[in-house]
Amino acid sequence: MTAEQLQEFRKLLEAARDELRASIQDQAGATSPVSPDRAIGRLTRQDAIQAQQMALEIRRRNLARLQQVEAALRRMESGGYGICTRCQEEISPARLKVRPEAHLCVHCAEHIR
């Protein structure tokens, strides 16, 4: 991988990290417990609970991805970025463009699934 490519992926990762952090912060209110008397307009308590569970699920996914993005940024510091953590082969730049936080090559990712 060239230094230019590395720089490009770093930018993608930092942008993803900032975006994920912001949306996790935004959601803090949406994931707070639903109070027993909560009714907003035509929203029933059941609707509110469903909306909250969806928000929790999105938050859970965002947190998981944020961890992967931060791990990828750490691998960048240590020089291991773009190397498959399972087989030690290079991960193709095409794959990293889609998922800059990927730590497995296409082959290993499919193998594990």
Ligand SMILES: [Zn+2]
């Ligand atoms: Zn691999």
